Amino acid sequence: xxxxxxxxxxxxxxxxxxxxxxxxxxxxxxxxxxxxxxxxxxxxxxxxxxxxxxxxxxxxxxxxxxxxxxxxxxxxxxxxxxxxxxxxxxxxxxxxxxxxxxxxxxxxxxx
Amino acid sequence: xxxxxxxxxxxxxxxxxxxxxxxxxxxxxxxxxxxxxxxxxxxxxxxxxxxxxxxxxxxxxxxxxxxxxxxxxxxxxxxxxxxxxxxxxxxxxxxxxxxxxxxxxxxxxxxxxxxx
Numbered sequence: 001x002x003x004x005x006x007x008x009x010x011x012x013x014x015x016x017x018x019x020x021x022x023x024x025x026x027x028x029x030x031x032x033x034x035x036x037x038x039x040x041x042x043x044x045x046x047x048x049x050x051x052x053x054x055x056x057x058x059x060x061x062x063x064x065x066x067x068x069x070x071x072x073x074x075x076x077x078x079x080x081x082x083x084x085x086x087x088x089x090x091x092x093x094x095x096x097x098x099x100x101x102x103x104x105x106x107x108x109x110x111x
Numbered sequence: 112x113x114x115x116x117x118x119x120x121x122x123x124x125x126x127x128x129x130x131x132x133x134x135x136x137x138x139x140x141x142x143x144x145x146x147x148x149x150x151x152x153x154x155x156x157x158x159x160x161x162x163x164x165x166x167x168x169x170x171x172x173x174x175x176x177x178x179x180x181x182x183x184x185x186x187x188x189x190x191x192x193x194x195x196x197x198x199x200x201x202x203x204x205x206x207x208x209x210x211x212x213x214x215x216x217x218x219x220x221x222x223x224x225x226x227x
Contacts, residue, residue, distance in 0.1 A: 002155055002157075032212070033212055035212070035215065037156075037215070039150075039156075044206060044208075044217035044218065044219060044220055045156065045206075045215070045217060047214070047215040050212065050213050050214070050215075051212060051213060054213075056214075086155075088155065088156050090156075090210075092212070096170070096173070097170045098170065099158060099160065099161065099170055099172060100146060100148075100158050100161075100210055101158065102148070102155060102156040102157070102158060103155065104155040105155035105156065
């Protein structure tokens with residue numbers, strides 16, 4: 001049971017816009033910023049979004065993030081086949097001397 | 112550039128222990144905490160805990176307390192994660208990572224297989 005709650009799956013056709021939600025609590029998302037990761041099979045997670053809505057260099061602007069209260073979301077527009085991957089949200093949790101918490105992951109399928 | 116290079120794959124019997132290393136380069140090792148996360152087959156990312164390489168202080172996830180030990184050797188910029196009393200459901204890829212609000216650097220992962 002992950003601390004952050006994500007839907008297990010999402011899907012869309014090429015060119016569509018999809019969103020992935022992430023729900024937390026006052027000790028994590030409610031107090032701290034949210035990061036989003038993409039993980040492809042056999043590779044380490046890649047940071048896509050940090051500080052709720054900021055993109056590291058090299059991440060296309062068709063990916064965006066937002067946060068409201070204790071929830072966050074990742075949006076991918078102009079869906080492409082290479083977007084098919086697992087996506088995870090993460091946030092720092094201030095309880096228990098501080099630690100990172102992750103969502104259970106969302107498997108995005110491009111139909 | 113920041114690099115985290117982990118030790119190679121391990122196969123262990125149930126009940127044994129495994130120790131994974133993570134050698135850091137490209138930055139001052141003692142300036143940033145090192146975190147450990149695992150990915151089991153069919154599961155999501157699971158957080159094990161962190162170590163402060165400067166002080167050696169640790170904070171373990173409740174689920175792993177009593178079974179995980181994180182240490183470091185600052186003289187060689189290397190962090191270690193040891194997991195004991197291994198079970199089949201500990202089979203996973205274990206990652207070290209330098210995680211911050213604005214950046215993230217991950218090791219390549221170490222596959223630990225627990226099987227008799």
